[in-house]
Amino acid sequence: MKLYEFEGKSLLQKAGIPVPVGDVAASVTEAQAIADRLGLPVVLKGQVLGGGRGKAGGIRFAETRDQLAEAAARLLGMSLAGETVKTIRIEEKIAALSEFYMGITLDLEASLPVVMVSESGGIDIESVAKDTPQALYTIHLAPTRAFRLYHALELVSKTGLTGQMLTGVSGILLKLVHGYFRFEALTAEINPLIIAGDGRILAADAKIEIDDSALFRLPDVRAFVRAQAAADPLEAEAVAAGVSYVRLEGGNIGLISGGAGLGMASMDMIKKHGGAPANFLDLSGDATPERTAAALRVVLKTPGVEGVLLNVFGGINNCEQMALGIARVVDELKPAQAVAVKMRGHSQDEGWAILEKRNIPIVKYGTTEEAVVLLLDRMKRKGTGRSGHSGR
Secondary structure (H helix, E strand, C coil): CECCHHHHHHHHHHCCCCCCCEEEECCHHHHHHHHHHHCCCEEEEECCCCCCCCCCCCEEEECCHHHHHHHHHHHCCCEECCEECCCEEEEECCCEEEEEEEEEEEECCCCEEEEEEECCCCCCHHHHHHHCHHHCEEEECCCCCCCCHHHHHHHHHHHCCCHHHHHHHHHHHHHHHHHHHHCCEEEEEEEEEEEECCCCEEECCCEEEECHHHHHHCHHHHCCHHHHHHHCHHHHHHHHHCCEEEECCCCCEEEEECCHHHHHHHHHHHHHCCCCECEEEECCCCCCHHHHHHHHHHHHHCCCCCEEEEEEEECCCCHHHHHHHHHHHHHHHCCCCEEEEEEEECCHHHHHHHHHCCCCCEECCCCHHHHHHHHHHHHHHHCCCCCCCCCC
């Protein structure tokens, strides 16, 4: 479950990490009342779950009450990353001397959490990793070794910090690691972590995603569930259909898999050939025609999807039943996106026949890599895919 910035910051505070003083408003009047308490100038931030908020105009500044009212009115109701802004966070405006990035996420190849820090904070960290990888410093969190302050000091020192600032930033990184495990997060990022002119070190933004399967034992997070379901209609639709769906930023290939492990392997193969997964969706067991159809509808609605790969296996599930669900959506929507299926197992011949009748390309006995290449080639023919793939 992805959290809004204000929700993420509340968890950071519980982990002992300082954040700018602020509050959340759902109207211009509430925004003015918060600004009166904080004092001007302030920063106004539209609360959405997607990224790229700053570039899209979702962060504004106000020096006067008139500017505040205008900025709040513009933000409320604005569409950012396909989501309507319903709340805004009003915070004290802080002059930053420097900005850093720190984050923790799962490294799927290593099967371990990886801690990352960079002196290039406040910008797209994916661009930093791609264009200047030498500016991103990492360390894996081993299950047999506790992450200590000296580990944080060693990592943060690579950014060039020294003295009290090195100690302060390293202390916050240690708290972030502890919070990551305490709240059973999949991702926990602070971007930027700012060093203010008055010497304070503050988390100016928070991007946190919690493991859905852990929500029942996390009272600090459980209160956020209803807001999350209402915020992302596709995730709410997937929950109603009984499938596990996570939207990924910047992807162009929708994915439906018959198992989490198969889904992760498919994501790796998509990336290997130059594509980018737009989502993760696991059908798991009991893939009825209705459930399969609902899953495909969700993926086709995912922003940025130019092609869809269904990588499923007829073990517990039935290939014929899954094919009926796929056919139902194809007949109903006639999607512009390319669709390719890798399907084998129980009732495979019947399932293949249903898909072949609709000219849906199938990989019957081949590999996931063959299925990815097939989809990319089909996308290229349709003119929907990005320019080429790696061909590795």
